[in-house]
Amino acid sequence: MLINKLCIIGVGLIGGSLARALKAAGECAEVVGCGRNAENLQKAVELGVIDSYYSDMRSAAEGADVVVVATPLGAMAEAFAQIAPVLREDALITDVGSTKASVVADARAHLGAHFPRFVPGHPIAGSEQNGVTASFAELFQNRRVILTPLPQTDANAHQRIKRMWEITGAEVVDMNVAHHDEVLAATSHLPHVLAYTLVDSLARMEDRREIFRFAAGGFRDFTRIASSHPRMWHDICLANQTALVHMLEIFAHDLQKVTDMIRCADSKALEELFTRAKQKRDEFSG
Amino acid sequence: MLINKLCIIGVGLIGGSLARALKAAGECAEVVGCGRNAENLQKAVELGVIDSYYSDMRSAAEGADVVVVATPLGAMAEAFAQIAPVLREDALITDVGSTKASVVADARAHLGAHFPRFVPGHPIAGSEQNGVTASFAELFQNRRVILTPLPQTDANAHQRIKRMWEITGAEVVDMNVAHHDEVLAATSHLPHVLAYTLVDSLARMEDRREIFRFAAGGFRDFTRIASSHPRMWHDICLANQTALVHMLEIFAHDLQKVTDMIRCADSKALEELFTRAKQKRDEFSG
Numbered sequence: 304m305l306i307n308k309l310c311i312i313g314v315g316l317i318g319g320s321l322a323r324a325l326k327a328a329g330e331c332a333e334v335v336g337c338g339r340n341a342e343n344l345q346k347a348v349e350l351g352v353i354d355s356y357y358s359d360m361r362s363a364a365e366g367a368d369v370v371v372v373a374t375p376l377g378a379m380a381e382a383f384a385q386i387a388p389v390l391r392e393d394a395l396i397t398d399v400g401s402t403k404a405s406v407v408a409d410a411r412a413h414l415g416a417h418f419p420r421f422v423p424g425h426p427i428a429g430s431e432q433n434g435v436t437a438s439f440a441e442l443f444q445n446r447r448v449i450l451t452p453l454p455q456t457d458a459n460a461h462q463r464i465k466r467m468w469e470i471t472g473a474e475v476v477d478m479n480v481a482h483h484d485e486v487l488a489a490t491s492h493l494p495h496v497l498a499y500t501l502v503d504s505l506a507r508m509e510d511r512r513e514i515f516r517f518a519a520g521g522f523r524d525f526t527r528i529a530s531s532h533p534r535m536w537h538d539i540c541l542a543n544q545t546a547l548v549h550m551l552e553i554f555a556h557d558l559q560k561v562t563d564m565i566r567c568a569d570s571k572a573l574e575e576l577f578t579r580a581k582q583k584r585d586e587f588s589g
Numbered sequence: 590m591l592i593n594k595l596c597i598i599g600v601g602l603i604g605g606s607l608a609r610a611l612k613a614a615g616e617c618a619e620v621v622g623c624g625r626n627a628e629n630l631q632k633a634v635e636l637g638v639i640d641s642y643y644s645d646m647r648s649a650a651e652g653a654d655v656v657v658v659a660t661p662l663g664a665m666a667e668a669f670a671q672i673a674p675v676l677r678e679d680a681l682i683t684d685v686g687s688t689k690a691s692v693v694a695d696a697r698a699h700l701g702a703h704f705p706r707f708v709p710g711h712p713i714a715g716s717e718q719n720g721v722t723a724s725f726a727e728l729f730q731n732r733r734v735i736l737t738p739l740p741q742t743d744a745n746a747h748q749r750i751k752r753m754w755e756i757t758g759a760e761v762v763d764m765n766v767a768h769h770d771e772v773l774a775a776t777s778h779l780p781h782v783l784a785y786t787l788v789d790s791l792a793r794m795e796d797r798r799e800i801f802r803f804a805a806g807g808f809r810d811f812t813r814i815a816s817s818h819p820r821m822w823h824d825i826c827l828a829n830q831t832a833l834v835h836m837l838e839i840f841a842h843d844l845q846k847v848t849d850m851i852r853c854a855d856s857k858a859l860e861e862l863f864t865r866a867k868q869k870r871d872e873f874s875g
Contacts, residue, residue, distance in 0.1 A: 429806075447802070486799070486800055486803050489794070491807060493787070494808055496844075496847060497811075499867075501779070502866040503843070504839060504840055504843045506866070514772055514775050515872075518777070518873070519714065519732070519776070521715075521817075525780045526780075527870075529866045530870045533863035533864040537860040548848060553790060554787065555848070557786050557789070558782075558844075561785075561786050565782075568830065573823050573827070574820060574823040577785050577822050580786075580788040580819075584815040584816045585816055586801075587801050587804065
């Protein structure tokens, strides 16, 4: 068995699904949960996702051989600070945060001697649904999990966290921290900001035009991610500020060019761009 | 029976689904198709969507009591010009174009004395799929169809085209031409331009960063509309140039404000905006 006592701090969609997957694989003897919402934790026990829970992180992390920090990004520094004094000397620590530079900085600042056994991680999975009731053991199957180990990361810690994710059915990929934050700014953080901005733009002009009444399925798909958790995405945007602002500037520049193509009726350039984009998007689906 | 001989010019997803729905309801005795792709038309006959077809529009439209022009926007002027000389004196003409001012201008220029019996229409339905093989009789059920009759539009023509769409299960809404083009610029044309632009932006930075490999379900939903038909969307963007450029400018301005919120770490403004947008999007889903 890979893990004797697993501590999950933040038992939501991701933390809950990880616990379910490891239990289902018989690779985890005991799961202790921790979080701010007692009702959610009680539900997690009822669902068999965790075996017990504590409201304070120290009690939850004590004696655990693996601690997974699955809180919103804005709560990670506090979590590392809380658990550091009680961690076992051989405990592995990992996280599931959507940005990595900010989490690494928080861990470096607060984990002290445990920092080499901290393996930064990010499962590329999830949805606009939240909470343990949305969790399921198969969430990570055929999904990618990115680990961003540092030069000082313990090789054995890295291998064991890698193994943990492989057990869930994920493909584990190593990447450096900056690369991770750039790629995710492009494929995830930027689209979320565009979707939130679009819905808010249209909402502000809606009263006189009944905008949403005439929206179709394409709009529904396009804006689905604007139903994601506002506080979580607030944290992500601020944690990945530099890479995200850079991507927003590139996008704004490209959008200006497309706007000019339409304004100038540059038929050829417009059709070429749409054709290239469709081809690329079709490849991605297939 | 509402229609004796229906002529569909452009037997794709929309034209094909309309023919199927009217036949299924027993409200159409005969459907004649017309288009540039003989293979597609042959397929439409095999599928029972149309009864026969012609490659020239004049032969197809001759003797029809209702003619539906379902070509791409860029081909509408030519279609009106072709059919005008052979139309019956009581023939109703309608279209399914995604923009209305441009189509009305084309019809006014080419339909001559038939113009009062032209009822501009736009079913808010469709997908990134194309062609008659994607068509189905239920496509318009519980969807909205917008009609934009003009002051000189014949009241009886308007009522009969309205009835035709109601038979397919759609809710028919009247709107003026400019209002239609503004609303659709906001909810449909703008999102398509954003999706195409995003995919193309990322594709151009991909070689060194493997961007798409780490995209998740949110990205897949967000960019689905970038798989739409490039020529069709080229036509829409140019046909609705003014309203679309106006919406693009509003969006670019709002996106700049959000970018500034992130750059300045304006935590409060960012969380408020995301919360407002999520609330609006959740209302829209429900």
